[in-house]
Amino acid sequence: xxxEDLENEKNEGxxxxxxxxxxxxxxxxxxxxxxxxxxxxxxxxxxxxxxxxINPDLDIPVEGQYPYPKHYSMVMRQNRCIDCxxxxxxxxxxxxxxxxxxxxxxxxxxRLTTENGVEKREFRPVLCNxxxxxxxxxxxxxxxxxxxxxxxxxxxxxxxxxxxxxCMAACPYNARYFNEEKYAIDKCNFCIDTRLAEGKKETACxxxxxxxxxxxxxxxxxxxxxxxxxxxxxxxxxVLRPDTGALPNVFYMNA
Amino acid sequence: xxxxxxxxxxxxxxxxRLATPGMNKATIFFLIVTVVGLSCGVLAFxxxxxxxxxxTREMPWGMLISTYAFWAITSTGLCIYAAMxxxxxxxxxGIISNRMVWMSIICxxxxxxxxxxxxxxxxxxxxxxxxxxNPTSNIWWMGTxxxxxxxxxxxEFAGIVTGLARVALILGxxxxxxxxxxxxxxxxxxxxxPARPYWYGxxxxxxxxxxxxxxxxxxxxxxxxxxxxxxxxxMSHAVxxxxxxxxxxxxxVLILYTVATxxxxxxxxxxxxxxxxxxxxxxxxxxxSINFWVVEVCVGLLIPFMLIILSRLENVGMMAIAxxxxxxxxxxARYDLVVAGQIVPQNLGWDGLPSYFSYxxxxxxxxxxxxxxxxxxFGFLMGERVFxxxxxxxxxx
Numbered sequence: 001x002x003x004e005d006l007e008n009e010k011n012e013g014x015x016x017x018x019x020x021x022x023x024x025x026x027x028x029x030x031x032x033x034x035x036x037x038x039x040x041x042x043x044x045x046x047x048x049x050x051x052x053x054i055n056p057d058l059d060i061p062v063e064g065q066y067p068y069p070k071h072y073s074m075v076m077r078q079n080r081c082i083d084c085x086x087x088x089x090x091x092x093x094x095x096x097x098x099x100x101x102x103x104x105x106x107x108x109x110x111r112l113t114t115e116n117g118v119e120k121r122e123f124r125p126v127l128c129n130x131x132x133x134x135x136x137x138x139x140x141x142x143x144x145x146x147x148x149x150x151x152x153x154x155x156x157x158x159x160x161x162x163x164x165x166x167c168m169a170a171c172p173y174n175a176r177y178f179n180e181e182k183y184a185i186d187k188c189n190f191c192i193d194t195r196l197a198e199g200k201k202e203t204a205c206x207x208x209x210x211x212x213x214x215x216x217x218x219x220x221x222x223x224x225x226x227x228x229x230x231x232x233x234x235x236x237x238x239v240l241r242p243d244t245g246a247l248p249n250v251f252y253m254n255a
Numbered sequence: 256x257x258x259x260x261x262x263x264x265x266x267x268x269x270x271x272r273l274a275t276p277g278m279n280k281a282t283i284f285f286l287i288v289t290v291v292g293l294s295c296g297v298l299a300f301x302x303x304x305x306x307x308x309x310x311t312r313e314m315p316w317g318m319l320i321s322t323y324a325f326w327a328i329t330s331t332g333l334c335i336y337a338a339m340x341x342x343x344x345x346x347x348x349g350i351i352s353n354r355m356v357w358m359s360i361i362c363x364x365x366x367x368x369x370x371x372x373x374x375x376x377x378x379x380x381x382x383x384x385x386x387x388x389n390p391t392s393n394i395w396w397m398g399t400x401x402x403x404x405x406x407x408x409x410x411e412f413a414g415i416v417t418g419l420a421r422v423a424l425i426l427g428x429x430x431x432x433x434x435x436x437x438x439x440x441x442x443x444x445x446x447x448x449p450a451r452p453y454w455y456g457x458x459x460x461x462x463x464x465x466x467x468x469x470x471x472x473x474x475x476x477x478x479x480x481x482x483x484x485x486x487x488x489x490m491s492h493a494v495x496x497x498x499x500x501x502x503x504x505x506x507x508v509l510i511l512y513t514v515a516t517x518x519x520x521x522x523x524x525x526x527x528x529x530x531x532x533x534x535x536x537x538x539x540x541x542x543x544s545i546n547f548w549v550v551e552v553c554v555g556l557l558i559p560f561m562l563i564i565l566s567r568l569e570n571v572g573m574m575a576i577a578x579x580x581x582x583x584x585x586x587x588a589r590y591d592l593v594v595a596g597q598i599v600p601q602n603l604g605w606d607g608l609p610s611y612f613s614y615x616x617x618x619x620x621x622x623x624x625x626x627x628x629x630x631x632x633f634g635f636l637m638g639e640r641v642f643x644x645x646x647x648x649x650x651x652x
Contacts, residue, residue: 100305102312109605124605135450141395142383160383163304163375165315166394172450174601177312180305183375241601243528244449 068152071219072130072190072249074206075229079254080213081123083108090208094194098181105175105188106205125214127205128175128188129240129248130154136167136176136187144184152249153192158184172244190216219249229255268416270486270643278485278636285633289368292626295619296372304375309617314597318616319373321593322624324441325470325586326366326631327401328463331438332471333359334408336501338431342424347500350493351479353415354638354646355471356427358478359434360408361634363401369627393443400437404430416645438467445596452531453523454596462515466585469512472505473559473581480575482639482646490571494647502568505581506560513556533599533610542598542611543591551591555584 091097091106106127113122134154136145144160145167147153161184168176168185179186190196191203200207206216217226230237235255239248299307310317337355340348348355371377380398389395407430414423442460449455479498483490490498523535538547559577566573600608616624639646 109602111605111607126602135448138389138391139394139444139448141389141392141398142379143387143389144383160379160387161375162377162380162383164380164394165310165375166392166444168312168315169597170448170450172601174313178305178315178375180303241450246449 067132068147068150070151070221072151072153073217073219073226073230074127074190074203074250075215075226076125076250076252077211077213077215077229077255078122078124078252080211081108081125082211082213083110083123084210086208086210087125087205087214090204091188094191094204095189096181097186098179100180103177103179103186105177105186124252125205126173126175126240127250128154128171128190129173129246129250130190132247132249133245135170135172135244135246139166139170141166145187148192151190151192151196153190154187155189155192156185156187158182158186161185172241172246173248229253264417265641268642268645270640270647273485273640273643278640282633282636282640285629285636287629289626289629289633292622292624292629293368293372294626295622296368296626298619299372304373307617307619308373309615309620311612311614313600313612314594314614316593316597317614318590318593318620319369319623321589322586322627323366323370323373324463324593325589326362326369326627327441328438328467328585328589329470329474329582330359330362330366331434331464332467332469333362333474334404334431334434334471335467336471336475336504338427340497341427342431346504347493347496348475349497351475351497351501351646353412353642354478354482355475356408356412356415357638357642357646358474358631358635360405360412361631361638362474363405363408364634365627365631366401367405368630369623372623393440393447397437397440397444400433400440404433404437407433416642435464438463445592448596450601451596452528453534453599454592455531456522458515458519458522462512462519465508465512465515466588469505469508470582470585472501472508473578473585475501476505476571476574476578477582478635480571480578481635482643485636485639486643495571498571498574499568502563502566502574502577505578506563506568509556509560509563509581516551516556530599530601530603533603534595537595537598537611538591542613543595546587546591550587551584554580555588556581559584 085108087106088104088108092099092104095105097103097105106125109124109126111122111124113120130153132152134145134147137147137154140146141164142160142162144157144162145154146157148155158179161182163178163184165178165185168178176185176187178184191200195202195204195207201217203214203216206214215226215229217224219227219230221227229235230251232255235253237251237253239251241248295307304310308317308319333355336346336348337352337359340346341352341356374380384395384398388399407426411423411426411430414420414426439460442463445451445454446456446459476498479490479494479501483494520535520539523531537543538551559580562573562577562580566577568574594614598611598614600606600610600612602608603610
């Protein structure tokens with residue numbers, strides 16, 4: 001069929017398209033962007049393979065083909081954050097974050113916005129985004145920071161850290177700080193050593209949050225709340241600084 | 256070579272007439288500057304890097320990184336010109352290339368001294384750069400290649416001193432290749448960080464190489480003029496031609512570097528991320544604007560350009576001043592580049608943050624900078640005294 005013939009064809013419209021066909025099309029789009037989440041996803045690609053050391057043959061992953069055996073992520077239900085800072089305190093206690101200026105693994109940012117003429121205070125919890133293409137991991141000269149092959153969590157091997165601070169410069173999220181006690185760079189590791197290793201299912205910050213603003217879990221496990229949230233149709237989901245191409249694993253929504 | 260004792264070699268290379276009281280005083284002065292300056296850096300290992308230096312979580316890199324880059328870039332430039340003239344005979348700088356090789360080694364030593372006290376745990380670097388290398392890391396490649404380059408250049412210089420011309424030639428080529436690659440990786444350290452739009456982009460590694468050609472030519476002129484100044488001698492015609500050749504190179508690269516700087520800054524105003532534009536604003540009209548317009552542009556580019564024209568590439572004194580001003584401009588340009596890349600908060604718009612963070616280097620950072628200058632000045636003077644004849648030997652052939 002040549003192009004002229006195509007032009008003469010009548011538009012079938014999508015209203016007559018079978019539901020199955022529409023789903024297939026949507027699935028294809030999501031697979032191509034590396035996302036397999038049912039919500040309305042803005043510029044995020046949670047499961048795109050980044051660490052070829054795990055499986056070099058892995059191409060764009062779809063459901064069932066995530067790069068890591070577990071795929072830990074966090075959803076921030078941003079509008080639920082009330083800036084009580086219990087998450088920050090719980091993190092400090094659990095992960096022995098020094099009481100020093102600029103030393104924190106997680107924080108809450110705030111700003112004043114105006115919505116329909118009414119001034120509104122907005123809070124935004126932040127922490128390491130455990131990116132799938134982590135700039136910090138790429139730049140580290142000694143592999144002192146790396147993607148945990150089991151969980152995809154970006155972790156530190158403190159003894160290898162030379163303190164060049166390139167990872168700090170590379171991180172789009174200001175998620176790293178110099179830990180003067182360890183004399184190495186430190187960061188959020190989703191409590192992999194302090195809670196997950198003990199069989200706990202949540203990070204300290206998520207467990208401490210009284211409003212359920214922070215939802216932590218394994219994206220591969222369909223029974224988790226994080227899976228449900230990220231697959232709820234018509235949910236607007238966004239990530240921070242998608243332009244850097246880091247493919248973060250912390251997702252934001254108002255829900 | 257094997258028949259010659261070390262003292263016999265030094266007897267042939269040394270320039271004892273430079274052991275004047277004035278020279279002795281200057282040498283001791285710079286040695287003291289080196290020791291005192293670098294002691295500021297040693298304090299960081301005692302009291303903590305986070306205490307001694309004014310770097311923060313938001314601005315992890317400061318003047319020590321920029322000064323490291325400055326010396327490393329200058330070293331690359333010196334090494335490239337030396338290799339080009341030494342090996343290919345492409346310029347008239349061949350006659351002064353021995354001194355350039357020496358000064359390239361000295362400048363990289365200045366760079367290593369500066370970064371050695373900046374890095375929090377250099378002992379871990381020595382171990383894990385070898386045991387746990389990361390081939391995707393620009394820092395790893397840069398460190399390894401600069402290490403390789405300095406190794407090659409030291410052997411090259413030993414070849415020059417002992418008369419093993421072939422060794423010197425081959426290692427000179429390898430050293431220059433390693434220096435260029437290392438310089439490129441240094442540019443890549445900044446250029447491959449999408450989180451920092453002011454650095455991110457393909458231009459930066461080429462910009463760094465251009466800066467190397469600029470600083471290298473400037474340093475060539477300056478050190479050669481100084482070498483004859485301390486001897487109280489007129490340059491021979493051949494050396495004069497060599498310095499002139501460096502002057503020509505500097506003029507050409509001044510133009511290239513100015514063009515590159517212009518388009519680099521323009522590119523931030525035609526679109527792209529806001530962070531990049533705000534960072535460029537820091538130079539154009541913000542907290543780095545005096546550094547940029549007065550030092551980088553006027554002192555480092557325009558005045559040297561005018562001096563070079565006025566000197567008509569004949570007046571070497573004027574050319575030396577131009578070379579010195581270029582180096583001052585390049586020093587500040589590296590500072591501005593490193594600082595501007597981090598000065599804009601990544602979460603601008605939140606937490607009531609100002610458009611720019613405030614960073615003023617600590618007194619200890621200034622101390623380390625002085626220490627680095629001390630290393631280079633001391634190395635220069637010692638080089639002239641211990642290897643002075645090697646630097647001038649080609650004149651007598």
